[in-house]
Structure formats: C-alpha cells, structure tokens
Amino acid sequence: NPTGAMLAPDRRGEVLRIAREAGAFVVEDDFVRRLVHEDAGPLPRPLAADDPDGVVVHVSSLTKATSPSFRLSALAARGPVLERLRAIQVVDTFFVPRPLQEAALELVGSPAWPRHLRAISAELKTRRDAMTSALRLDLPELALPHIPSGGYHLWLRLPDGTGGTSRAFGPGGESALASAALRAGVAITPGRPYFSAEPPAGHLRLSFAAVAGVGEITEGVRRLRAACDEVL
Template sequence: MHERSSVGELADRLRQDLNRYSPGGKLPSSRVLVERFRVSPVTVSRALAQLAAEGLVVTRPGAGAFRAAARSVAAAAGDTSWQEVALSADGAADVVPRTVDASGVLTTLAAPPPGVIEFNGGYLHPSLQPERAMAAALSRAGRRPGAWGRPPIEGLPELREWFARGIGGAMTAADVLISAGGQTALTTALRALAPPGAPVLVESPTYPGMLAIARAAGLRPVPVPVDADGVKPPLLADAFRATGARVLVCQPLFQNPTGAVLAPARRPEVLRIARDAGAFIIEDDFVRRLVHEDAGPLPRPLAADDPDGVVVHVGSLTKATSPSFRVSALAAHGPVLERLRAIQVVDTFFVPRPLQEAALELVGSPAWPRHLRAISTELKTRRDAMTTALRLELPAFALPHIPSGGYHLWLRLPDGTGGTAQAFGSGGEQSLTAAALRAGVAITPGRPYFSAEPPAAHIRLSFAAVAGTGEIAEGVRRLRAAWEELV
C-alpha cells in the first residue's frame, strides 16, 4: 500500500480509538503501534502528526503522545452577510476584476474522491516523481553554508546559469530570474507586458490557468487557432492587426492541450510577425523535460533564436518533479527584464533559498538524468496504453494527434447525431464529465481551454497521474460505460 494511504488509514484507526483514553491519557508508544498495525515508524509518526494538527492529540518529545483536552464549544457564527455588499460594491467599474474564476485551474489541482481514477491530473503520479532524489537534494541543500539566508533577489547565480544553458542561444545567467513555479512566472510576465483592459493573443485551445491569469489581470484573451503544427501564422498576423495586441502567449513545444509542436517553418514566421507588430511573445516551455522515448531531436526554445528580445521565456522544473517543487525561470533580453524583476520582487520578494539550493543539488546529481530517462520511457508506455485502449473501447472518439511529449491526450467527441445531438451540443462535455465521475473516472472537459466558443466538444485525458497501465485500461473501460450511459 502506498505510504500516503497508509498514513490516512492509521490516522482513522487512532481517531476511532481515542475515546478509550481520558483527556491527558497516554497513547501506546510508537513501537507498540508499529507492531500492532504492521506499519513503518514513519507512518506512525505522520499519523500522529496529523492527529496533532487536528488538535486531537498532544505529542511531547521523549514522553510520547497524549489525548488532548476536550475542546471548548465553538462560539456562535457571526453574521457575514454584509460582505456581499462590500465585495460587490462598484464592481462594474473595476478594470481589474475582484472576482476570479479558478474553476479551470481547480480541475487539475483537486484530488478526485477515493477509488476514482485520475485522468484529469496535471502532475506526475507519486510513483513517477523522483522522491528519493528530491529528499536527498533537500537534505544536502539544508547543510550548505548560508542555505537558510536571504538569496540574491534574482536567484542563485548557479541556478540561473543552469536555466540559461538549457535555453541556449545568446541567453546568459544575467538574463534569467528564478521564480516560484510556472504559474507565478506567467502571472509576472502578463502583468509586466499588458495593462488592464488590453487584448492578449492566446492559442486556441490553450491552458485554462493562463486564461484565468489573464482575466484576473483585467486582460482580454483573443484566440488564435492552432493545428498539429502549432499556431497558424496568417491568423496570428490578422489577430495582431485587428486587435493592436502587444502580447502573444504560446506553448511551442507539446502544447496544452493539443500536444502540437510549432513546425520549423512556422517558428521564424511567428517571431517575425510579433516583431513587426511591436509585440512580445511569452513562451511557456512547460514540459520540455517530459519528452517521450520515441521523440526525435527537440527544437530549441523560441528564445534561443531571438536576439531582439521579442520572447519572454518561462521554463519550470515542476512538471518533471513534483507539484511542490515550485522552481521556474523567467528569461528575457533588454529593458523588459528590469520590469519583470520589479514586479516579481513586489509580489513575492524571492524564491526560498533552501528550495533553490535543493534544485541545484537535484539537477547536478547523477539521479537527475536517470530520472529523465525513466519518465521518458514510462510516459511513452502509458501514452501507447491509453491510445490502444481508446481505439479499442471508444473508436468514435477522434484522436487527431498523438504527441511525442507531455502527459495527456486531446480527444474530439463525436458530432451529435440522433440521441447524442443534445448530449454533445451545449453542455455535453459536462454531461460526459459527470457520467464519467459516476462511473469512477475523473476527466477534464474541453470548454475551459477555449477563450471563445469552441468549434467542437472535446475532453482531455491525462496518463501521467495514474498508478500505471492497468489503471489506464480500467479508466478507459469506465469512460466507455459513461459514454454508453449517455448514448
């Protein structure tokens, strides 16, 4: 059994047993609990820590764990209805909205109920994360001289240099800022480059978290369609002319959700179009380290081919490690870097130094290339397992592009015919999402990936957040049952 579930189960058992002890009564020792429940000492320690956090037990070093005193009766809830007026007063005049829609982000962050297969996850399953390597890196980092002091505002020079080498071209450590994860870096970049009320060009479809950032900043996302070769240059040029936008946000490599890679012939065109428009490109290079085993040589980041400072590059370690390993880089040439730096300092001060030191330890260790090779092999295996299962169980679902990197597939649902017309018109994706959840599998509807009306109904399925290929096969079978329920 996985360690996390063992901790939860033991905490439940101990919680049930607390009534056997009077307040202040001592619980059995850790050694007794290890033998009684046949779990590890770490599991016992974590379960007791969980109960202590809930205020149910008190732990005393060297003495043991004791049942906490009875809690006092909570005070009666106050009247918070006045907040409805305060939060909405003059809201119509706000350039930057105070109400933020986080639903598109929460879809991939919220853990599904127990027993539900997670096809909606946005991160590697714990079995794929380099937990031992990260733990060792964090331990070594904590012992580095000055590791707990204040870091340079821009980030540790060695870590900035590592990211700069990964970008290539003329990028140097002086062009890089260390940020707290890709979402934070994207937020900083959009705030720096576009004033509230301005249009910002986005790929269609695109990452819902980026759309949420733009709207929360008071920006107007304008869609530019993509195909299997990435954003379409003629439509991009038209969008710049029609809107006067000064920013394009794109994912040239393994785009989310389509998995597309910007074609070699389009790369210089996209750069030229943006430069002619006097606009910046925010390059979200979020899954470069999740390449599949059968992929050919990867194209360089757009920033590597941009000496003129058109591209603001965002790269991150999070997707290839853990959702809690929030270390990323913002890279840019020219005066814009100072604006990025100023906004980041005001918003977050700096990324905690121990985490930066741990990142350096991790990427400099022999475990890092081994981890990347292992997930490259495993992601291809999982991708192939999911595509095979979908073709067998749900052949009506169109899979126009099979990516050679990333962690998900983008499927177009059948056009409405007969009894399915209503199901897969407006709200049809939500109907399938709800039916799938009832069947025991969590999926992501396609609508949140579009900034305007979508051309068809889609779903996104992740193959990285599940335990393995067996769970993928079972999840697709459950999805077929949900589909049959609707048709």
C-alpha cells in the same frame, strides 16, 4: 497543452514576426520540455533561442518533472522586458528561498538527474501507448487526431453533433459526459475552456499522469466507455 502539438519551423518565425510588428510579447510556457516521450525525435530549440529582439518571455519549471510540492520555475527574457520583470519580482516575491535554490542545484547537478529524466521519458511513452490502445479498442468513435511525443495529455474530438446524435456529442455535451465520467470514478476535462471562440466540435482532455500504472489507465477508459453509454 492540451493538444501536444509543436509549432512547425515556418510558423515559429511567423509568430515572432507578428509579435515584433505588433509590439507584443510571446510567453513561451515550456513546462513540458523535460516530459518528452522516449520515442520523440530531437526537440526544437526554445523559441527564445531564435529571438534576438526581446519579444519572447520564456518560462520553464522543475515541478512537473519532480514533485507537485517542488515549486521552482525559471523565467528568461532579454532587454527592457527583463528589467521590468526583475523589478516586479523584487517587489512581489523578493527571492527564491535559499534552501530551495540549494535543493534545485543539488538535484540538477546530480548524476541521478539524467537517469530520472530517462525513466520519466520511458514511463510516459508506456502510459501514452496504453491509453491510446485502450481508447482505440473501447472508444473508437472518439477521434485522436494527434499522438503527442511529450507531456501527459491526450486530446480527443467527439463526433459531430448531427441530427439523431447523442446530446453528449458536441460542444454543449462535454459537461454531461464529464459529469457521467466523474460518477463512474474518472476525472476528465471538457475541451470548451481551451477555446477562445466557439469550438468546432466537442473535445476532451485526458491525462495519464496521476495513475499508479497502466492497469488504472485501462480501467479508466473502460469506465469512460460506460459513461459514454450512459449519456447516449
């Protein structure tokens, strides 16, 4: 999030090595694992599975694959960091309510759970493909450098802001475009907050989760086209 890209195998080992040598931790927020698209290949193992030293703190959630109101997550760690986190949890939240635990067990232990995940996988691919096709048709000037195989976002790069180009194209123009899109009835996320340093170009994050179907996706991209034309 937001790109939908995965670490290459050699980078996984490098990240663990750097964290270990620096005495740091890696927080692996693996919320998207159950939101894989139907055409995705085999998923990589969690980074925590390759970490014998207790460097990785692995976080996962049932919320995104079930319901926004089903607020249930899991945290996995090893060694001293696990003991520290367990102590913090006892002080901070005490425990997960028993009815919520029982509901989670019943959910993931039911034969309907894998069917549900397969249905999500198929629908996410359909929506991703619909948005990708609509963007290429109506907004070909917005670059889509990576087609994700999981999650519910697309990460777009705006054209470079050179002389004579619209003020909407560049890191400073994202807000103007987002405001125009909102006036057109489409909520998009500017890319600037996702960078820790000055971004190389303007970016947008588009989501295809909170829609009724592919028809709304197509209409949303059409309205985004109108918003781009407004700020040109």
